[in-house]
Amino acid sequence: MTLTDKxxxxxxAVRDFGEENDLDLSWLETRGEWGxxxxxxxxxxxxxxxxxxxxxxxGDHSDNMTGRPRGSLAxxxxxxxxxxxxxxxxxxxxxxxxxxxxxxxxRQWSSATDIPWDTIKPLxxxxxxxxxxxATFLTEVEFVAAEVPGRWLASTTPDYFEPRxxxxxxxxxxxxxLDVFRKRAFANGGGLMQRPNVTTSGTVGxxxxxxxxxxxxxxxxxxxxxxxxxxxxxxxxxxxxxxxKRIYRLAAQDESRHVAFGVMHMRYLSETEPERKEEIHxxxxxxxxxxxxxxxxxxxxxxxxxxxxxxxxGGGEKNFDxxxxxxxxxxxxxxxxxxxRVKSAGFGERFLNGRANTELLKYAS
Amino acid sequence: xxxxxxxxxxxxxxxxxxxxxxxxxxxxxxxAEDEDLEIPSASLEWMKRTLQWGVKADVTESGxxxxxxxxxxxxxxxxKWEDQSRMPRGAYPMPGVPPIGYGIREKRDLWADNAADLxxxxxxxxxxxxxxxxxxxxxxxxxxVEASVCQxxxxxxxxxxxxxxxxxxxxxxxxxxxxxxxxxxxxxMYDxxxxYEVFRKRALSNGGGxxxxxxxxxxxxxLESRGGWSETALLLYILRGIFTLTIYRYGEMxxxxxxxxxxxxxxxxxxxxxLSYGFEHLRxxxxxxxxxxxxxxxxxxxxxxxxxxxxxxxxxxxxxAVIFGGGVEGAPEGMKTVHEMMRKFxxxxxxxxxxxxxxxxxxxxxxxxxxxSEK
Numbered sequence: 108m109t110l111t112d113k114x115x116x117x118x119x120a121v122r123d124f125g126e127e128n129d130l131d132l133s134w135l136e137t138r139g140e141w142g143x144x145x146x147x148x149x150x151x152x153x154x155x156x157x158x159x160x161x162x163x164x165x166g167d168h169s170d171n172m173t174g175r176p177r178g179s180l181a182x183x184x185x186x187x188x189x190x191x192x193x194x195x196x197x198x199x200x201x202x203x204x205x206x207x208x209x210x211x212x213x214r215q216w217s218s219a220t221d222i223p224w225d226t227i228k229p230l231x232x233x234x235x236x237x238x239x240x241x242a243t244f245l246t247e248v249e250f251v252a253a254e255v256p257g258r259w260l261a262s263t264t265p266d267y268f269e270p271r272x273x274x275x276x277x278x279x280x281x282x283x284x285l286d287v288f289r290k291r292a293f294a295n296g297g298g299l300m301q302r303p304n305v306t307t308s309g310t311v312g313x314x315x316x317x318x319x320x321x322x323x324x325x326x327x328x329x330x331x332x333x334x335x336x337x338x339x340x341x342x343x344x345x346x347x348x349x350x351x352k353r354i355y356r357l358a359a360q361d362e363s364r365h366v367a368f369g370v371m372h373m374r375y376l377s378e379t380e381p382e383r384k385e386e387i388h389x390x391x392x393x394x395x396x397x398x399x400x401x402x403x404x405x406x407x408x409x410x411x412x413x414x415x416x417x418x419x420x421g422g423g424e425k426n427f428d429x430x431x432x433x434x435x436x437x438x439x440x441x442x443x444x445x446x447x448r449v450k451s452a453g454f455g456e457r458f459l460n461g462r463a464n465t466e467l468l469k470y471a472s
Numbered sequence: 473x474x475x476x477x478x479x480x481x482x483x484x485x486x487x488x489x490x491x492x493x494x495x496x497x498x499x500x501x502x503x504a505e506d507e508d509l510e511i512p513s514a515s516l517e518w519m520k521r522t523l524q525w526g527v528k529a530d531v532t533e534s535g536x537x538x539x540x541x542x543x544x545x546x547x548x549x550x551x552k553w554e555d556q557s558r559m560p561r562g563a564y565p566m567p568g569v570p571p572i573g574y575g576i577r578e579k580r581d582l583w584a585d586n587a588a589d590l591x592x593x594x595x596x597x598x599x600x601x602x603x604x605x606x607x608x609x610x611x612x613x614x615x616x617v618e619a620s621v622c623q624x625x626x627x628x629x630x631x632x633x634x635x636x637x638x639x640x641x642x643x644x645x646x647x648x649x650x651x652x653x654x655x656x657x658x659x660x661m662y663d664x665x666x667x668y669e670v671f672r673k674r675a676l677s678n679g680g681g682x683x684x685x686x687x688x689x690x691x692x693x694x695l696e697s698r699g700g701w702s703e704t705a706l707l708l709y710i711l712r713g714i715f716t717l718t719i720y721r722y723g724e725m726x727x728x729x730x731x732x733x734x735x736x737x738x739x740x741x742x743x744x745x746x747l748s749y750g751f752e753h754l755r756x757x758x759x760x761x762x763x764x765x766x767x768x769x770x771x772x773x774x775x776x777x778x779x780x781x782x783x784x785x786x787x788x789x790x791x792x793a794v795i796f797g798g799g800v801e802g803a804p805e806g807m808k809t810v811h812e813m814m815r816k817f818x819x820x821x822x823x824x825x826x827x828x829x830x831x832x833x834x835x836x837x838x839x840x841x842x843x844x845s846e847k
Binding site: 121128130132133137141142143144151152153159162173175176180181182184186188209213215220233236239243246250253255260265272275278281282285286289290292293294296297298299300301302315340415417427429431433435436 | 537601644648655659668678682687692695801
């Protein structure tokens, strides 16, 4: 709706009153749809409750370059300052972003006060070092999932504010993950250890350099966070106290929301723009190579963090072999969960037509 | 029948344990199946790689806070962060990691000593618009008042949106060595999203609807500021931020119901935190760079004129006059309250600048000085 579409219809008495008192008041009659009344339901007044009339679901393409809230009245003299790159709905949309955002708000937690830090007691040196090595790795990689979505927020039209809001909640979640793993490293007489000796980003085919939102999301949400989610879910097996168990449990809860965002977005895209599927498969090809090679996968082989995991899973350096076996079992689970996610997102054909990474399939078999 | 809370959590705990046992069993089964697995010998070189070992942060009554981690070398925050990757501060560096290219690498360009504490505060004081606002306390208002509230909400949504987009475009440029600031700004972005949400919800919850958008003078000035984060922060926190906070305060004073009062109270708390970082950082920037105060002073000379251009549009201050006056008829009287509000804004603006180390009392734009010279 634009200003010129709508006749100014200020009551003459109001207009006269305004003139007498040096008030314009024309804004009283220039507005978006009037008469909207959202009703709070069980769970309060949610974003989905205010999707009414013209404030409801946005169109397939957005011409909003000024940053106006969806459904407000556009003015012809507003500056086109948005410069929004993402203005096509299928580029970022999913059906349940509002719900995921509301859930994120309800399930926020504090690393300072919700973790029973006093349950951490001195551990054998090899175990403590392994915990600290894993914490160092996670402190580094978890914030990738905050920085990168942050950048996309500024380049997405606010007409698609629901996925944007979810991404802001993800930025917050990942900040907490950086902070909680840093805290774990300093909570028990340890310290930070070796940072990953492979890059966490900055090269072609990486999360950072993705020029398309779905490309980024396929790497960040489906491959990267998906792999970390499997590890967090196994937290009980590598935790040595209630504090560590709680950290992994809460982080897994957050991470599963992020992965759900990625799956639902890819499903929306595959359903609304099937002509883009081949392109998305190309991103998945690259993502699977990374998943197997393991730039951001703590369970990948022969890295400091995989050795640390084997020590934690085995119960010490002396049980490295046993821990390594468990790690490989977890890696199989990772591969299976990945395949399930990709199928659910609507790209399962790659596992039937020979396109999927063979090493990954070997893990899953 | 009511379900006892402890019963429910016990049940949840039992379910959780069951799921975990199942996962554990599945892994054990896989391990047993894979007897022929070739196990590489562990190098374990990483076990010696730490710059400082033996660190134990204090857990206090308020938990384990971010600031408590700044012990030994981990608390050394360098003036320049040379590393161009995501290496955590204090981690053992490894050679050959390709750079990402962080533009902001000097402490003076983003630092504030209070960032870590503000981040923890943001987490402790979180609230949810869906469930923490008493939406059923909102009763029908006269159309002119409702339209004014909705127009105000439309404007405040835009203020919040500007904050989200601004922070989103700067956060990834800030070096990892200053993670306290990055974490705080992430929490600020999250607060801003909540403000966007809550003002949209208010506009659509009482028979009204959104109003007309702003032309975007101040937003344009903030988003197009490219000189550095400090320059953007000056405009975001000092000109726009103090103005938004002042409106929130008056919004709370003139709230029509508990819901509005709670909304503004929450927003005030958040915004005060944002400004606290902004002021602290700007003071740090001024203290650590010789001509920064003059740069800021000159920028504000331009910024004030743009700010005045924005507020001269009737859509900015007139809705407030209608709200303060209780309707269109009371708007002339309400405009006196608007002037009082603007006087407080200018006073806050000048005192914040003075604290930061900038004196604009002799060069304040006449449109603003008029508010404090008026009787």
